[in-house]
Amino acid sequence: DAGVTQSPTHLIKTRGQQVTLRCSPKSGHDTVSWYQQALGQGPQFIFQYYEEEERQRGNFPDRFSGHQFPNYSSELNVNALLLGDSALYLCASSLNPAGGYTFGSGTRLTVV
Amino acid sequence: GIQVEQSPPDLILQEGANSTLRCNFSDSVNNLQWFHQNPWGQLINLFYIPSGTKQNGRLSATTVATERYSLLYISSSQTTDSGVYFCAGQGGSEKLVFGKGTKLTVNP
Numbered sequence: 001d002a003g004v005t006q007s008p009t010h011l012i013k014t015r016g017q018q019v020t021l022r023c024s025p026k027s028g029h030d031t032v033s034w035y036q037q038a039l040g041q042g043p044q045f046i047f048q049y050y051e052e053e054e055r056q057r058g059n060f061p062d063r064f065s066g067h068q069f070p071n072y073s074s075e076l077n078v079n080a081l082l083l084g085d086s087a088l089y090l091c092a093s094s095l096n097p098a099g100g101y102t103f104g105s106g107t108r109l110t111v112v
Numbered sequence: 113g114i115q116v117e118q119s120p121p122d123l124i125l126q127e128g129a130n131s132t133l134r135c136n137f138s139d140s141v142n143n144l145q146w147f148h149q150n151p152w153g154q155l156i157n158l159f160y161i162p163s164g165t166k167q168n169g170r171l172s173a174t175t176v177a178t179e180r181y182s183l184l185y186i187s188s189s190q191t192t193d194s195g196v197y198f199c200a201g202q203g204g205s206e207k208l209v210f211g212k213g214t215k216l217t218v219n220p
Contacts, residue, residue: 043155101208102157105153
């Protein structure tokens with residue numbers, strides 16, 4: 001049973017560019033959440049998708065956007081990248097919005 | 113909003129020692145999870161434990177919901193237990209809020 005899979009694993013982008021990160025949830029899970037983890041910090045909630053809609057959002061600017069597809073997979077898009085966007089981006093899936101979360105291995109984004 | 117506090121922030125052990133990590137959480141939390149983040153960044157789900165006690169091998173966790181705390185016990189620690197341990201709280205269907213973590217180093 002595949003867990004949560006994220007791609008790519010590592011990414012280097014230039015300031016001002018745009019990036020798309022992808023996540024496939026664990027089999028049977030329908031809710032996907034995205035987190036940003038800066039070095040030495042705990043993960044910070046970006047947003048959550050359920051039934052293809054954004055149902056919750058953390059304190060992140062509109063440069064961060066997402067999408068959930070009918071097969072429950074999800075994308076995180078970040079526009080106009082800043083140096084401060086460099087972080088580990090984690091995707092988590094759950095059986096429903098209130099369920100226990102399973103995390104992927106993350107995408108490490110470096111903005112130069 | 114949800115608040116989660118962990119202690120201690122750092123812990124250094126010799127292999128074979130036991131340890132207890134603590135997580136205090138606010139009234140609005142009704143679901144709690146413990147995670148282990150290994151040196152490669154992978155967050156491993158250890159326990160989903162809104163209340164009561166669970167055990168998995170050398171690890172066990174207890175959440176006393178009425179007193180708003182949870183404890184993670186690691187017995188006979190091994191070097192592979194090193195990493196950062198996070199607890200995270202959730203209120204209903206709200207977002208998962210993480211504490212700042214406890215960095216555990218187990219020396220051989």
